[in-house]
Amino acid sequence: MAQAKYTTHHGMVDILPDEAVKWRFLEELIHREAALFNFEEIRTPVMEQTELIVRGLGQLTDIVSKEIFSFSRGEDNYVLRPELTAPVVRSYVEHRLDQRGGTQKLYYIGPMFRAERPQKGRQRQFHQFGLEIIGSSDPVADVEVIAFMIHIYRKIGITNTVLKLNSIGDPACRERYKEALKEHLRPNLEKLSDVSKVRFEKNPLRILDSKEEEDQPFIQNAPVITGYLSEASELHYSRVKELLTDLQIPFSEDPYLVRGMDYYTQTAFELISPDLGAQDALAGGGRYDLLVEEIGGQPTPAVGFAAGMERLLIACDELGIILTPEKQVDIYIVTLGERARKWGLSKLQYLREKGISATMDYSGRSMKAQMKDANREGARYALLVGENELNEGMFTLRNMAESTEKGVAFDQILNEISCSSRASS
Numbered sequence: 001m002a003q004a005k006y007t008t009h010h011g012m013v014d015i016l017p018d019e020a021v022k023w024r025f026l027e028e029l030i031h032r033e034a035a036l037f038n039f040e041e042i043r044t045p046v047m048e049q050t051e052l053i054v055r056g057l058g059q060l061t062d063i064v065s066k067e068i069f070s071f072s073r074g075e076d077n078y079v080l081r082p083e084l085t086a087p088v089v090r091s092y093v094e095h096r097l098d099q100r101g102g103t104q105k106l107y108y109i110g111p112m113f114r115a116e117r118p119q120k121g122r123q124r125q126f127h128q129f130g131l132e133i134i135g136s137s138d139p140v141a142d143v144e145v146i147a148f149m150i151h152i153y154r155k156i157g158i159t160n161t162v163l164k165l166n167s168i169g170d171p172a173c174r175e176r177y178k179e180a181l182k183e184h185l186r187p188n189l190e191k192l193s194d195v196s197k198v199r200f201e202k203n204p205l206r207i208l209d210s211k212e213e214e215d216q217p218f219i220q221n222a223p224v225i226t227g228y229l230s231e232a233s234e235l236h237y238s239r240v241k242e243l244l245t246d247l248q249i250p251f252s253e254d255p256y257l258v259r260g261m262d263y264y265t266q267t268a269f270e271l272i273s274p275d276l277g278a279q280d281a282l283a284g285g286g287r288y289d290l291l292v293e294e295i296g297g298q299p300t301p302a303v304g305f306a307a308g309m310e311r312l313l314i315a316c317d318e319l320g321i322i323l324t325p326e327k328q329v330d331i332y333i334v335t336l337g338e339r340a341r342k343w344g345l346s347k348l349q350y351l352r353e354k355g356i357s358a359t360m361d362y363s364g365r366s367m368k369a370q371m372k373d374a375n376r377e378g379a380r381y382a383l384l385v386g387e388n389e390l391n392e393g394m395f396t397l398r399n400m401a402e403s404t405e406k407g408v409a410f411d412q413i414l415n416e417i418s419c420s421s422r423a424s425s
Ligand code: AMP
Pocket: 083, 114, 116, 121, 122, 123, 124, 125, 126, 127, 128, 260, 281, 282, 283, 284, 285, 306, 307, 308, 309, 310, 311
């Protein structure tokens, strides 16, 4: 086959029709379940000011230092959003959503952009759905976020997951822990990776998140942050664990889990799937009690998560979970001759107005080719129309699954089709 002259960028993927139906199924499920939890949708632009992302996520994070797509135009700096927590908080502050009263429970679905090295489960344009509860410091909010995340995967049938949980405390305990971590790492500073050396002074916590081989021995026996939590942080963490236990949501504590953005405080979590291979994180999130203020709003506690949709779809493939019914159309009008084609076209319109999905051949193919096409399209019925049928006002309606045929007048068709859908539902 000839090579296409124009292709998508590396790591950016077309979602073709056979895949798009799965996406729509998934998106509809998320909208439906979010409504069940009383969350409201928010949509923000795909581009944000660079400063927002740098400030929100942290200068030294991998995302900001290596992975953002940014450019400028005139005086303005743009970045393609790499995640949505900072943009949602920007929107919350910009539009004074606090004035709507109560806690804002917002969810989103959309594309994100990170210039990572593409591989299975890692793209440069990928999609996330996520949730942000802004305005509550209560552990109940943390647990609602986690419960919604788990609920979506369970609903789809992905139950073989591990919820990793940690607390990274408030800034004061984190300072104490940072010192202890630096003490631990200092004797081997020269042996750490270059990235970790840079992080050592400015942001040592992020060393725990390093994927570099040479850092691993020093990370593995590092002190754990949970040993440095303040009383309030400890109480928050133990309440989260207690509530998760009450809801029978199993979790596994991982004291080295720090997550990839600087804005997290207190609770941090990740949902892992053993069915995913190297890129095994399905979703992640946590509390970010300081971000609203950092971005210019009033001090406002918040918690959220983001989930990768491509990885969810990969997990479905691995587990044999089929997200959509087979391709199907109620009726395929098979036409022979010009008059029949014209008639067919007008009847398509009529049927669709009645809520019956209908299609026909667009290229004047033989009857045999049209029947083959009707099969390919998953038609439940084929309606055979030629000169004779039009003259007599009687048509052959073929039930494709049962391979049976029946002579019908056109106005009987609706009845035939809806009787059979009632019988099969
Ligand atoms: P993060 O925003 O980094 O916490 O990521 C949340 C989730 O988004 C991850 O658990 C992945 O499922 C997904 N994700 C993150 N980066 C990518 C990527 N480059 N390609 C595909 N999915 C991603």
